[in-house]
Amino acid sequence: MLAATTLGWGVGCHAESLGCLIEPDRVADVGTQVVGVLEQMKVERGDSVTAGQIVARLTAQVERASVNVAQTRSAADAEYKQAVASNVLAQRKLDRTRDLVKKDFVSDQALDQADAEARVAEQRVAQAREAQRVALREYQLSAVQLGQRDVRSPFDGVVIERYRTEGERIEREPLVRVARVDPLRVEAIVPAAQFGSIVAGQGALVKTDLPNFGSLNAKVVLVDRVIDPASNSFRVRMVLPNPNNRIPAGLRCRVDFIVAQPATKDTAPILPTAPVSVPNPVGQKSVPVPGAHQLNDPLDMSALKKSVTDAGRALPGSRVFAQNQPAGGRAAVKSYLLMRQSRLSISTSLAAPGKTKVQSMSSFVVPRMIAMR
Numbered sequence: 001m002l003a004a005t006t007l008g009w010g011v012g013c014h015a016e017s018l019g020c021l022i023e024p025d026r027v028a029d030v031g032t033q034v035v036g037v038l039e040q041m042k043v044e045r046g047d048s049v050t051a052g053q054i055v056a057r058l059t060a061q062v063e064r065a066s067v068n069v070a071q072t073r074s075a076a077d078a079e080y081k082q083a084v085a086s087n088v089l090a091q092r093k094l095d096r097t098r099d100l101v102k103k104d105f106v107s108d109q110a111l112d113q114a115d116a117e118a119r120v121a122e123q124r125v126a127q128a129r130e131a132q133r134v135a136l137r138e139y140q141l142s143a144v145q146l147g148q149r150d151v152r153s154p155f156d157g158v159v160i161e162r163y164r165t166e167g168e169r170i171e172r173e174p175l176v177r178v179a180r181v182d183p184l185r186v187e188a189i190v191p192a193a194q195f196g197s198i199v200a201g202q203g204a205l206v207k208t209d210l211p212n213f214g215s216l217n218a219k220v221v222l223v224d225r226v227i228d229p230a231s232n233s234f235r236v237r238m239v240l241p242n243p244n245n246r247i248p249a250g251l252r253c254r255v256d257f258i259v260a261q262p263a264t265k266d267t268a269p270i271l272p273t274a275p276v277s278v279p280n281p282v283g284q285k286s287v288p289v290p291g292a293h294q295l296n297d298p299l300d301m302s303a304l305k306k307s308v309t310d311a312g313r314a315l316p317g318s319r320v321f322a323q324n325q326p327a328g329g330r331a332a333v334k335s336y337l338l339m340r341q342s343r344l345s346i347s348t349s350l351a352a353p354g355k356t357k358v359q360s361m362s363s364f365v366v367p368r369m370i371a372m373r
Contacts, residue, residue: 020188020206022240022251024181026155029174032058034148038168038175045162048245049153049178056164056175060149067146070139080128083121090114090121155180158245181249186218186238188255192227195234199223203258204238208251216240216247218255 036058043055097114100106161177164170186206190198200223206216222237238255240247 017207017254017256018188018190020186020238020253020255022206022208022247022249022253023185023187024157024160024179024249025183025185025239026157026180027160027177028154028179029177030055030151030153031172031174032056032148032151032170034058035171036060036149036169038164038166038170041162041164041166041175043159043162043176045159047159049157049159051153051155053153054150055153055159055178056151058149058151058170060146063142063146063149067139067142070135070142074132074135074139076135077132080125080132083124083128087118087121087125090118094118151175153178157181179249181245181247182242184240184242184247184249186240186253186255188236188238189231189233190236192232192234194257195227197259198236198257205256205258206238206240206253207255208247208253210251213247220257 038056039059040057041055042057043049049055094111094114094117097106097111101108101111155178157178157180159176160179162175163173163177164175186204198220200220202220204218204220206218207214208216218238218240220236221239224234224236227234236257
């Protein structure tokens, strides 16, 4: 009786380690939009800042005064109330004049005059309303001009440099440098030979020289599509999470790109895949081994023998080297002899001149290995 099994494996292998550099995700030299004198620095080097936080302030006495004046003007509504009252009075006068015209107590000229006065009063109300809106816009403009005297952080990060101090005149020079270190950015220079093997979304293991950090998990986010002809390489960018700013930026590192291989549910190693005739261990005609490729590569005999042994153990019902089987049992001796004879027959057949050499195989047949009880 013949039995066959298909054996496969899946692994995650690593490419050769490459040099890399851990950098901040963003770095910005923060300056001011206007010219002025630095009044106050609110941060020092190493301080953590949040987006929108004030890091420095320029002198702004004139701007503050302008804001106060504009705010007062925008809140003034006396002129508007006066226009509304005049409009109400003019509308009442117009209504009375119309009644008198119907009774022929006044002329049509008086009605026309009352109607014109009512329209003028109505336009004065609209004019007062527009004046209030303009005053409000002036107040907002003054507030924005005052806000330009405050220098704010563009994003969450850490102050890594302070350039100026209080009392200096500022024009176009930056005041502080802010870096975002969560997440971190990892840059690697990869040889052109590996182009196409690294894609966005692929995992990577980053190792630093610091003893307190082991392998760090990063993710590829950008792969250059143009190779540098001078160095015959291309750049790869990865993102490295850094909660609580635990990992410092600026470290040199080594990176291993994780290359995933397809995996199966089988547990035994891969064996030859090409059709090669293997002699039957009991003297019958040879049994074909399915799926082999006829290549000129040398065969690893020791690996093949070990694969045959492991495959025999994996076959259903096999008693080869079973731990619960008596050492001197007849079935155990017979199983061992069949396994040994099969290995020797395969080795002799593959080592003979002119025979096909096998590089790899994913399934094979071991005849009569499990036909005993």
